[in-house]
Amino acid sequence: MKTSWDELAAIGRELTERRRQAEAAAAQRAAEEAARQREHDLFARTVGPVTPLPDTGLAELKRPRPAPIPRQRQRDEQQVLRSSLSDEFDPVTLMETDDRLSYHRVGVGPEVLKNLRQGKWTVQGQIDLHGLRRDAAREALSGFLAEAAKQGWRCVRVVHGKGLGSPGREPVLKGKVASWLAQRREVMAYTQARGPDGGAGALIVLLEGRVPRQRHLRRWLGEND
Structure with missing residues (x-):
C-alpha cells in the first residue's frame, strides 16, 4: 500500500x-x-565549606500532617467566658430578689415569675453543673447559655446541686450560679425548681427570645398565654 x-x-x-x-x-x-x-x-x-551528611539509603516517608487547631484562639475564648462572669457581683444590687432564690429583671412583671414557678414554661434544655469546680462550672454555664441563644431556647434548667457534699454542707455553687445568671443580659428571670424538676438543687431560667416570624406569631402566643 x-x-x-x-x-x-x-x-x-x-x-x-x-x-x-x-x-x-x-x-x-x-x-x-x-x-x-x-x-x-x-x-x-555564604556559609563556607561544609561536609555533606552520608547517604543512609533510607526512604523519606511523607507522614500526614495534623490538622491545624487554633489553640490560642480557643484559650482566648475560654478566658473571655471566664472573665464575663464575676464572682464579686452581687445580684441584689441590680435585680429584684426574694428569699426563694428567684428574681426577675427590672421591667419584667411579677406574672412572668409566677408562671415560671408554676411550670407553665416548657424546659427546652438543661445543663448539670453538679460536682464541677467553680471555674469549670462558670465556663460550662457560659457555653450553655451561648448554645441556648443559638438554638432559640426560652426556658432552660440549670442544675447546681444542693451542696450536701460541700465543706460545712454549704451550697457554694448554688449562690455562684445565681450570681452568674444575674449578670447575663439574656436572662429575664429564674426561680428555684419545683420538687420533680430538681427542687433546691436546680433553677428554672427564662431567657429572652427572638421575635417569632409572623406566620408563627399566633401559635407562639397561644402556647405561652
Missing part, C-alpha cells in the same frame, strides 16, 4: 513537533539545573 504525499507531510509535521517539544523540555531542565547550581554556589559562598 503506497503512502500519499499528504500522509508523509503529516508524519513530518508530527516528527517536527515532537522534536520541538523534546528540545523545549531539555531547555527547561537545563534552566532548572542552572538555577539549582546558582543557589548551591551562593550557599557555598
Whole structure:
C-alpha cells in the first residue's frame, strides 16, 4: 500500500513537533539545573565549606500532617467566658430578689415569675453543673447559655446541686450560679425548681427570645398565654 504525499507531510509535521517539544523540555531542565547550581554556589559562598551528611539509603516517608487547631484562639475564648462572669457581683444590687432564690429583671412583671414557678414554661434544655469546680462550672454555664441563644431556647434548667457534699454542707455553687445568671443580659428571670424538676438543687431560667416570624406569631402566643 503506497503512502500519499499528504500522509508523509503529516508524519513530518508530527516528527517536527515532537522534536520541538523534546528540545523545549531539555531547555527547561537545563534552566532548572542552572538555577539549582546558582543557589548551591551562593550557599557555598555564604556559609563556607561544609561536609555533606552520608547517604543512609533510607526512604523519606511523607507522614500526614495534623490538622491545624487554633489553640490560642480557643484559650482566648475560654478566658473571655471566664472573665464575663464575676464572682464579686452581687445580684441584689441590680435585680429584684426574694428569699426563694428567684428574681426577675427590672421591667419584667411579677406574672412572668409566677408562671415560671408554676411550670407553665416548657424546659427546652438543661445543663448539670453538679460536682464541677467553680471555674469549670462558670465556663460550662457560659457555653450553655451561648448554645441556648443559638438554638432559640426560652426556658432552660440549670442544675447546681444542693451542696450536701460541700465543706460545712454549704451550697457554694448554688449562690455562684445565681450570681452568674444575674449578670447575663439574656436572662429575664429564674426561680428555684419545683420538687420533680430538681427542687433546691436546680433553677428554672427564662431567657429572652427572638421575635417569632409572623406566620408563627399566633401559635407562639397561644402556647405561652
